[in-house]
Amino acid sequence: MTDVRTFVEEHRPELLADLDAWLRIPGISAQPEHHDDVQRSADWFAAAARQAGFPTVEIWPTPGLPAVYAEWPSADPDAPTVLVYGHHDVQPVDPIGLWHTDPFDPTIDGDLLRARGASDDKGQLLFHLLGLRAHLAATGRDTPAVSLKFLIEGEEESGSPNFEALLAQQRDRLACDVVVITDTGMVAADKPSTVTGMRGMVSCTVDFHGPDLDLHSGVFGGAIPNPATAIARLAAALHDADGRVQVSGFYDDVLELTAVERELFAKVPMDDDGFLAVAQSRALSGERGFSTLERVGARPTAEVNGIGGGYQGAGGKTIVPSDAFAKLSFRLVANQQPATIIKAVEAFVAEHTPEGVAATIDWEGPGVAPCLVPLDTPAYGALTDAISQAFDGLPVLPTREGGSGPEAAIQQVLGVPMVFLGVGLPDDQIHAPNEKVNLSMLYKGAEAAALLWAGLARLGRSGLKQS
Template sequence: MEQAEQDIREFLDAHDAALVDQLSEWVRIPSVAGVPEREHHLRRSAFWLAGALRDVGFPLTEIWSGPTGPAVYAEWCAAPGAPTVIVYSHHDVRAVKDENWDETAPFEPVVRDGRLFGRGSSDAKGQVIAHLWALRAHLHATGRTAPAVNLKVIVEGEEEAGSPGLAAMLDEQRARLDADVVLFSDTLLWRADHPALCTSVRGMVGATIEVLGPLTDIHSGAVSGTAPNPAIELGRLLGLLHDADGRIAFPRFYDDVEPISDQRRAELAALPFDADDWLERSHTRSINGEAGFSVFERLWERPALEVIALAAGDPVGVARAAVPSMASADLSIRITTGQHVETVAEQLRRWLEDAIGEGYGHRLSVEAKTAQEPYRTPEHPVVDALARSMAKGFGVPEVGRMGNAGGGPAELLARSLGVPVVFFGTGLVEDNWHDSDESASLDVLRSGAATLAHLWHDLGVNGITPTA
């Protein structure tokens, strides 16, 4: 092991307790997105992070206001001629159901068996903390007083709400956001013992279908057998969303889906996969989906549609024995390379108009403002540098290639800033993002921090031109 590699790992190991303490302090701030009574906690979280960035050495930190939560911006540009990297992540977290947490209360972090439990520990405060300690390790190992690259950091406070204010922020601040690449840190790794470099994210279209039956909720004893029941009709519609092979049934839906290249198939096939391991780590009962594709291909290269919420009648409280006037379902449609939000939204509209039963009304709302286009990282020297750095950081001969089943504003960042987006995150599927008992592997956080420390040195030495 080269001396710098050893110095980085020894530094991070020696400061493990400080990393845990800092992440725990931040997790205690309940910066929940989309909950008005938590809005002041989003501000507290932003100010906490701004202070933590200053403590590392960033000479400039700012708070940018967003419609539902503030973003933190920081600059440390003291390396003339070196590449400029924008680091993107977020500090807002998903809402919690306290009663479903067993390991600890959501905002009372605790360490057990090498994991730190608490909301945001992995998604995505842990990923940001890895960046802070990566910088410290980089400066320690190189003896520098400033990073070997120029860094600009954007950590938004609205990602879990669909980043409604990010486009306006990027437009307003565009003059100061020139860079060579964006490093997007809000993604997963495949496995702790087999890290893989993420090179794509799927897009996302959210929609709500409302099926209308009687003009009002009406006693079933008065109209049962004659009234249109929207809950039954909605159930029928949901059963038509997929065909027998698991394909989404919208007209012409797959016309724009790009075929999976032979290279991509080979990259995904090279990753180790065991069905029992996947079911255990993902907490899923079985493996379903589109016929003819592997699990990896279904997750990262093919579109998907999920029903994420249903409502009709009296789901809580005392039942009224009434036929409901309306039933609704929330859909999450994951789209992939070649597809576009507007086209998919129109395909959904046409499908619903054709499929809705006679005697029913309907409404469809598509969340256009928070929809996200898919993104694939182009071939770029930073990808090669990141692969080298991950191998060093995780102590493996080489790293694989993967995608990210979820989305994020990667395409927006690339389009707004005119530079490629490269992904590096420290999450794992077993971290339980958006679920109860979310946690982060401390080993993975340290390896992630080591990866980033190596990356800043690599880019500072080699720039963004290919190396032998």
């Protein structure tokens, strides 16, 4: 037998080879021209899971794009069952001109590997496979100490439109004692942390239609409603001077931070200058009275993701445009419900639609609910112990993530404890050009995963149920 760290160190080249192969598949779920690539991505991970030893590996079709399911029962009948969730699809690469390298030709520069999906989420999934192999080598077992199930989605980057139905359909196959989310990250390379909450989200496109054709601005301007002006006013009306969202009822159900929770946020190291550097921005903004970490992790927000209308070409064209649009997203926090916010936003749009302009709202699905993870469960204790060991005894900080995913749906359908084990960093530039992952973080993630399986096995099914 060999210890976990030694095994991970000795098998780094295999991880890099797997990353190089998988990252070359442009599985962009948002773009129909890449849907065949999403299928290829699913096939690739299914083959990798079989090679890692999983005796059961299946591709689960959906009305959209496929998920991958893998299962490896423990030889111990009393072992707890762990479900690992991640996703194999990736974000679009636009604007391609800002990439320094080909997004689907992985490039290693020292400790950094650059490619679309390197951090979100292919690199993180592959550290779990390496961690499983390290766990088997360190324990001398032929099967894992816990019964492992993997559910790897293919539409997460498109809002998981079919995922909740898949969960309900496969509820019995997915039954488990604890869920481990790997689509997540940490505060810093030298500040190990784990996510204890994620925001939910609803997003839409608002279209304003005015005259049935573009009009001469000299002949008609000033006498006909301009949908571009109206959409600009709508966007400007979303916030007040203190950064609070002005949609009526938006904050009604928000679970406010307690004094203890604000103390925990204050303990998480946060370098606002570093945050600005990563964002390549010149100033902070947001809701008055809250820290940067609180704003991005524990407060609801409204954002204009895109806005346009009328002539966009070179030079000028003096028109009153026929149409204008705004793409909006709303991040939600604990207790807020997507359906409630959708109704509130629809009322807000109606209130800000002038006479002579017709509004339509196209929602990108029913939305994603927020989720919170309690800090007093045995599963959380096992997770923080494993992460701390992998990071040479450093304390593990609880934090919250501003992004959104299907975690709340998993909680609701499966009804078991959930923890987050991911090693992405704030400067990984996920969803942006030049996405990267720190290879040293993937190696530590593999160690933590191997240690977590052993820790959960020691707790057993009965131990995981204690509070």
